Amino acid sequence: xxxxxxxxxxxxxxxxxxxxxxxxxxxxxxxxxxxxxxxxxxxxxxxxxxxxxxxxxxxxxxxxxxxxxxxxxxxxxxxxxxxxxxxxxxxxxxxxxxxxxxxxxxxxxxxxxxxxxxxxxxxxxxxxxxxxxxxxxxxxxxxxxxxxxxxxxxxxxxxxxxxxxxxxxxxxxxxxxxxxxxxxxxxxxxxxxxxxxxxxxxxxxxxxxxxxxxxxxxxxxxxxxxxxxxxxxxxxxxxxxxxxxxxxxxxxxxxxxxxxxxxxxxxxxxxxxxxxxxxxxxxxxxxxxxxxxxxxxxxxxxxxxxxxxxxxxxxxxxxxxxxxxxxxxxxxxxxxxxxxxxxxxxxxxxxxxxxxxxxxxxxxxxxxxxxxxxxxxxxxxxxxxxxxxxxxxxxxxxxxxxxxxxxxxxxxxxxxxxxxxxxxxxxxxxxxxxxxxxxxxxxxxxxxxxxxxxxxxxxxxxxxxxxxxxxxxxxx
Amino acid sequence: xxxxxxxxxxxxxxxxxxxxxxxxxxxxxxxxxxxxxxxxxxxxxxxxxxxxxxxxxxxxxxxxxxxxxxxxxxxxxxxxxxxxxxxxxxxxxxxxxxxxxxxxxxxxxxxxxxxxxxxxxxxxxxxxxxxxxxxxxxxxxxxxxxxxxxxxxxxxxxxxxxxxxxxxxxxxxxxxxxxxxxxxxxxxxxxxxxxxxxxxxxxxxxxxxxxxxxxxxxxxxxxxxxxxxxxxxxxxxxxxxxxxxxxxxxxxxxxxxxxxxxxxxxxxxxxxxxxxxxxxxxxxxxxxxxxxxxxxxxxxxxxxxxxxxxxxxxxxxxxxxxxxxxxxxxxxxxxxxxxxxxxxxxxxxxxxxxxxxxxxxxxxxxxxxxxxxxxxxxxxxxxxxxxxxxxxxxxxxxxxxxxxxxxxxxxxxxxxxxxxxxxxxxxxxxxxxxxxxxxxxxxxxxxxxxxxxxxxxxxxxxxxxxxxxxxxxxxx
Numbered sequence: 016x017x018x019x020x021x022x023x024x025x026x027x028x029x030x031x032x033x034x035x036x037x038x039x040x041x042x043x044x045x046x047x048x049x050x051x052x053x054x055x056x057x058x059x060x061x062x063x064x065x066x067x068x069x070x071x072x073x074x075x076x077x078x079x080x081x082x083x084x085x086x087x088x089x090x091x092x093x094x095x096x097x098x099x100x101x102x103x104x105x106x107x108x109x110x111x112x113x114x115x116x117x118x119x120x121x122x123x124x125x126x127x128x129x130x131x132x133x134x135x136x137x138x139x140x141x142x143x144x145x146x147x148x149x150x151x152x153x154x155x156x157x158x159x160x161x162x163x164x165x166x167x168x169x170x171x172x173x174x175x176x177x178x179x180x181x182x183x184x185x186x187x188x189x190x191x192x193x194x195x196x197x198x199x200x201x202x203x204x205x206x207x208x209x210x211x212x213x214x215x216x217x218x219x220x221x222x223x224x225x226x227x228x229x230x231x232x233x234x235x236x237x238x239x240x241x242x243x244x245x246x247x248x249x250x251x252x253x254x255x256x257x258x259x260x261x262x263x264x265x266x267x268x269x270x271x272x273x274x275x276x277x278x279x280x281x282x283x284x285x286x287x288x289x290x291x292x293x294x295x296x297x298x299x300x301x302x303x304x305x306x307x308x309x310x311x312x313x314x315x316x317x318x319x320x321x322x323x324x325x326x327x328x329x330x331x332x333x334x335x336x337x338x339x340x341x342x343x344x345x346x347x348x349x350x351x352x353x354x355x356x357x358x359x360x361x362x363x364x365x366x367x368x369x370x371x372x373x374x375x376x377x378x379x380x381x382x383x384x385x386x387x388x389x390x391x392x393x394x395x396x397x398x399x400x401x402x403x404x405x406x407x408x409x410x411x412x413x414x415x416x417x418x419x420x421x422x423x424x425x426x427x428x429x430x431x432x433x434x435x436x437x438x439x440x441x442x443x444x445x446x447x448x449x450x451x452x453x454x455x456x457x458x459x460x461x462x463x464x465x466x467x468x469x470x471x472x473x474x475x476x477x478x479x480x481x482x483x484x485x486x487x488x489x490x491x
Numbered sequence: 492x493x494x495x496x497x498x499x500x501x502x503x504x505x506x507x508x509x510x511x512x513x514x515x516x517x518x519x520x521x522x523x524x525x526x527x528x529x530x531x532x533x534x535x536x537x538x539x540x541x542x543x544x545x546x547x548x549x550x551x552x553x554x555x556x557x558x559x560x561x562x563x564x565x566x567x568x569x570x571x572x573x574x575x576x577x578x579x580x581x582x583x584x585x586x587x588x589x590x591x592x593x594x595x596x597x598x599x600x601x602x603x604x605x606x607x608x609x610x611x612x613x614x615x616x617x618x619x620x621x622x623x624x625x626x627x628x629x630x631x632x633x634x635x636x637x638x639x640x641x642x643x644x645x646x647x648x649x650x651x652x653x654x655x656x657x658x659x660x661x662x663x664x665x666x667x668x669x670x671x672x673x674x675x676x677x678x679x680x681x682x683x684x685x686x687x688x689x690x691x692x693x694x695x696x697x698x699x700x701x702x703x704x705x706x707x708x709x710x711x712x713x714x715x716x717x718x719x720x721x722x723x724x725x726x727x728x729x730x731x732x733x734x735x736x737x738x739x740x741x742x743x744x745x746x747x748x749x750x751x752x753x754x755x756x757x758x759x760x761x762x763x764x765x766x767x768x769x770x771x772x773x774x775x776x777x778x779x780x781x782x783x784x785x786x787x788x789x790x791x792x793x794x795x796x797x798x799x800x801x802x803x804x805x806x807x808x809x810x811x812x813x814x815x816x817x818x819x820x821x822x823x824x825x826x827x828x829x830x831x832x833x834x835x836x837x838x839x840x841x842x843x844x845x846x847x848x849x850x851x852x853x854x855x856x857x858x859x860x861x862x863x864x865x866x867x868x869x870x871x872x873x874x875x876x877x878x879x880x881x882x883x884x885x886x887x888x889x890x891x892x893x894x895x896x897x898x899x900x901x902x903x904x905x906x907x908x909x910x911x912x913x914x915x916x917x918x919x920x921x922x923x924x925x926x927x928x929x930x931x932x933x934x935x936x937x938x939x940x941x942x943x944x945x946x947x948x949x950x951x952x953x954x955x956x957x958x959x960x961x962x963x964x965x966x967x
Contacts, residue, residue: 017740019776021806025649025672028814036603036816044602071596079598084568092557092564099575120547122555124784124791126520127512158634158794161818169671173501191817195645196501264493300495308600315600316823318634318794330497338504340512341667342637347792348824 030194033187034451039435040066043445059443063473065463066445068242068407070313070377075466077313080373082366083355086110090121090351104365110358114351121347127340129156129321130347133354137321140357147293149323153332156353158318158345160272160304165192166338167268167302167322171233172198178230179268180221182213184410184452184460186242186270201225201232202453207412210401211244213237215255222263234266235259240273240285243410243452243462245385245403247283253291260299267292269303272320273406275310278382283404292325301325307352309407311377319349319356385409385465391474395481397491403465410449412460413481414491422488431459437484442476506670509663510927515911516542519921535919539949541939542921544718544883546789546853551942553789556849558842559831562586566597566827580841586834590827597823603816605632605797606823609830613797616833623769625799629808632829634794634821636748636780641668642814643744643778643798647709648674654706655744656697658689660886660928660936662718662746677701677708678929683888686877687720689713691731698739710742711735716749716761719886719928719938721861721879723759729767736775743768745779748796749882751786754858759880768801777801783828785883787853795825795832861885861941867950871957873967879941886925888936889957890967898964907935913960918952 021029047062049055061074070077085103089095089111096108103111117132118125128134133156138149157163168179169192178199181189185202193200203221205211218235225232237256239248248256260267269288277285292301306320324332359374360366389402392411400411415423415430423433431448438461439445449460467473497505523538525531537550546553561579565571565587572584579587593608594601604610609632614625633639641664644655654675657665661678669676679697681687694711701708713732715724724732736743745764753761768777782796800808835850836842865878868887876887891899891906899909907924914937915921925936943949 016737016774018774018804019742019802019807020804021810023649024646024807024810028646028810031813031817033813033817036819037813067600069600071599073595073599076596079596081568084598088564088568088571091567092560095564095571095575095578098578099571102571102574119549120552120555120792122560122790122792123547123549124543124545158822159819165817170500170504173499188817195814195817261492266495298492298494314598316596316598316820318820318822326495328494328496331495331500334497334500334504337507337509337513338671341507341509341641341664341671343512343635344792344794346634346794346822346824348822 027195027197031191032194032451033191034447035067035187037451038432039439039445039447040064042436043439046439046443057443058441062443062445063467064445065467066447068309068464068466069315070407070466071315075468077377077466078373079314080312080355080370082107082360082370083312083314083352086114086355087348087351090114106360106364106366114354118347121351123347125344125347125350127342127344128336129154129345130350133350136354136357137323141289141323145287145290145293147290149289153324153327155322155324155335155339156345156350157320157322158349159308159315160270160306160320160322161188163302163304163320163322164188164268164270165195166335168192168198169196170334170338171266172196173233175199176230177233178225180218180232180235180265182236182238182241184243184449184454185236186238187451189236190453199225199230201230204455205241205244205246207401210404211241211246211410213246213248213252213256215252215259218256218259232263232265234268236268236270237288238270239288240276240405242270242273242406243408244401245406245408245410246401247277247285247405250286250291253286253288254295257288257291257295257297257299261297266300266302269301271303272306272309274305276381276406277404278385279404285405289323289325298326300327307349307356310356311374312352312356314352317349317352318346319352321353381407381465384467384470387470388465388474391478395478396485398481407464407466408462409465410452410460410462412458415459416489416491419484419488419491431461434459434484435461438477438480441480441483444473444476503671503673507667508670508927509667510923511543511663513927514908515915515921515923516540518912519915522915522919533919534917538919538921539943540921541943542923544785544940544942545791546883546942547791551944553853553942554849555790556788556831556846558583558836558846559788559790559828562590562831563824563827566590582836582840582842590830594823597827599823601820601823601826603818603820604812605630605821606826609826612830612833613799617765617799621763621766621769623766625765629800629803631798631800631811631815632821632826633796633798634825635784635791636746636782636796636798637664639778639780639796639798640664640744640746641671642811644668644674645672646810646814647742648672649709651675652706653709654701656694656708656711656741658712658714658717660719660925660930661712662714663927665712666929675701675706677706680931681717681720681722683877686880687717687722687886689722689724689728689732691728691735694732694735708739708741710744712744712746713764714746715764716752716881718746718749718882719884720877721882721884721886722877723753723761723881726762726767729762729764730771733764733767733771733773733775737773742776742778745777747779748782748785750781752857752882753880754861755880761881765799765801774802776803783825783832786832787850788828788832790828793825793828794822795828797829857883857941860943860946863946864941864950867954871954872961874957883940883942884938885941886928886936886938888934891935892965892967895960895964895967907937910935910960911937914953914956917956917959920949920952
């Protein structure tokens with residue numbers, strides 16, 4: 016019997032990298048275990064997982080929206096409505112009855128594309144948001160946005176010479192899925208000097224380079240609001256990007272999972288690509304992704320989301336259906352989460368007041384924390400940080416001295432990974448080094464979430480670590 | 492702009508076929524819609540989806556286990572324990588508290604491999620079942636068994652010349668995943684004449700044929716209890732299969748999702764491959780899959796399951812971890828379903844009596860229905876049906892006359908698909924033709940589930956349709 020070793024496995028998987036749950040995150044888990052030992056000699060008393068946008072995790076404890084959970088509890092055990100009649104608001108009971116009539120048991124497989132009734136509700140949500148029609152039969156409910164992205168990349172990569180344009184920095188799901196499906200990542204650089212904006216020229220340059228290298232670009236990925244940057248696209252850039260897709264026959268993959276995380280709504284608003292494509296009457300195939308994991312819902316663990324296909328032929332929709340049917344159906348618990356997201360309580364309904372209070376508190380806390388954190392990070396020597404107008408993250412740039420870079424080299428680490436490991440060891444704060452997202456040659460960043468409740472203590476730790484670091488390795 | 496057509500997409504996906512949710516199932520959905528029209532002229536008043544093992548679906552309505560759902564309701568909205576204090580049994584409240592302490596919010600991402608506490612409980616369940624140690628760090632919780640199977644196949648197929656041995660008939664997830672990941676299916680025939688038993692010689696023949704064709708067999712798939720056959724392997728066959736894997740350096744993929752669906756427990760018992768491999772001290776890499784969708788749990792919609800790896804190096808485990816981390820985590824709702832499956836109420840606990848009553852009723856109904864149905868099908872002219880000792884299905888063979896085969900040919904259908912379409916059109920019963928699972932050249936079957944509650948009415952329709960068919964096309 017030959018043993019099964021990594022070299023005998025699919026070589027494409029070796030190249031998959033996903034830093035958000037990589038070396039740093041694994042070490043953070045180990046430290047969390049170590050803290051349970053009363054004799055540990057760690058210089059901190061808790062590990063703060065700022066590596067991932069996971070609002071409800073222990074220690075961050077962003078509360079779930081009560082309405083969503085009350086409906087879910089009744090879906091789990093419908094008899095509760097009778098057994099505890101005074102516990103649930105009227106609109107919750109009514110909503111659960113309606114869903115039960117449509118779905119039946121949440122323990123049954125649903126339609127592979129997602130419960131038809133919920134897809135109709137998603138289509139209404141999109142129509143109200145954008146003012147253009149949406150077809151429920153071209154909407155696929157998913158277990159979070161990630162599986163949809165991965166499936167679309169699997170479909171679009173039709174040869175090892177096919178590539179997909181991705182922003183740098185990017186959310187590493189894109190490079191990971193491309194590696195898994197043997198596609199070529201075609202990076203285009205975002206511009207940090209103008210709030211991480213997207214330059215049409217830089218996308219055009221990437222298309223040109225791909226063509227020169229004999230690679231066919233199949234799709235353009237846009238993350239709006241940006242991850243890890245938090246940037247929001249303006250209308251003229253969105254239009255130009257759609258035209259660029261038209262010119263080069265690209266599918267537009269619009270990752271819009273942070274569309275409801277807007278910290279400066281007076282100046283930085285969100286417009287969906289669905290709306291732009293509809294306004295321009297553009298024929299480009301568009302896939303828009305949304306999720307219940309982000310926004311103020313934060314229901315990551317439910318695994319719910321959807322994607323909408325525009326300008327897709329019925330033949331291609333049937334192919335997508337076939338592929339999702341092999342996985343049977345998305346989790347029904349996530350599907351009812353999507354229903355809550357697209358049909359929140361309305362004014363006049365029993366749950367509206369609490370819903371408004373809860374969601375406003377989360378919006379305000381995120382906006383204020385993001386602003387405070389970026390301001391204080393900007394005051395540190397050698398740190399510059401765009402004050403993100405959207406999403407859940409900051410992506411500060413850190414200048415690292417020659418001495419720091421040499422120390423990293425001796426440790427066999429990229430300089431920003433070395434910095435992030437130091438931060439974790441000293442403070443218990445886990446961030447993701449910029450190399451996990453991609454960055455300009457010779458620059459260093461890290462991504463941290465703006466989810467930690469005690470912002471003073473949290474930023475205080477970041478500040479102390481950075482000042483000690485500069486003390487030790489000198490200014491860059 | 493070139494339109495996006497199917498020919499421009501990944502050619503591997505074209506070859507994916509999944510009959511369980513294919514042509515018949517899509518037509519059944521359309522008929523279900525048509526029934527809502529009061530002026531429809533359909534010869535039946537309901538569609539019965541016997542194409543898929545989905546116990547809790549509308550019309551079948553197998554009730555969920557109350558304990559599982561009560562715990563889940565408290566996980567969704569923990570305040571319920573205080574707000575409705577007399578509604579939940581004591582052990583349910585205690586279990587929910589324990590899970591909340593370990594998991595925190597079910598709206599948070601968990602460890603990518605699954606909640607460590609739940610993995611420990613799975614390991615204990617396996618240890619108690621088999622009497623051999625199980626390592627929680629080599630267990631991966633999943634969104635149902637399917638995603639695990641697909642990932643393992645993606646890993647093992649390291650070139651287009653790599654193949655996997657699959658039983659014929661098989662559950663089409665295997666051929667679908669192989670097509671998606673460009674691997675070669677290496678079929679070995681099960682023996683219908685001896686209750687669909689597995690012949691070592693037939694597997695050896697398939698290995699030999701693969702080698703002659705220049706294909707490297709990487710793994711052997713065993714479905715036990717069988718799907719669609721319901722067959723159970725005996726101990727000597729299991730041992731011989733393990734030795735065969737050893738001889739040919741094959742990974743054993745043991746699909747054991749029906750391990751708790753045993754209709755003749757006096758004569759047909761289940762032994763896990765984990766136990767056999769441990770007893771033999773075999774070094775073969777083994778992956779065993781289990782699920783909450785089947786058994787008496789029937790919680791398909793939660794999407795929960797696990798796989799355990801044995802004789803896997805830490806390096807390969809790390810690779811699997813990396814791959815699952817890109818998808819973040821399995822649905823937490825499914826994970827708590829797994830916890831319920833492996834930790835049901837025990838004698839002496841408040842919920843035990845109801846749990847025993849509910850699970851016994853489901854076991855008995857399934858066993859009795861399976862037996863009755865196979866007996867009555869066997870009485871039909873040209874039909875022979877193994878009385879399945881396990882799983883949720885029957886897989887009757889139907890002899891089709893020359894006239895029937897000609898009619899099928901004119902309709903452009905395989906004869907068994909033609910039969911199944913006729914059955915659907917006449918009775919509203921949706922089954923899956925044998926060609927969807929694979930069968931011996933020139934033989935015809937269909938798979939139907941044994942989940943329909945009104946067995947008399949249900950089999951009555953099957954009988955009438957078949958007799959009319961024989962009337963029309965003659966005996967074979």
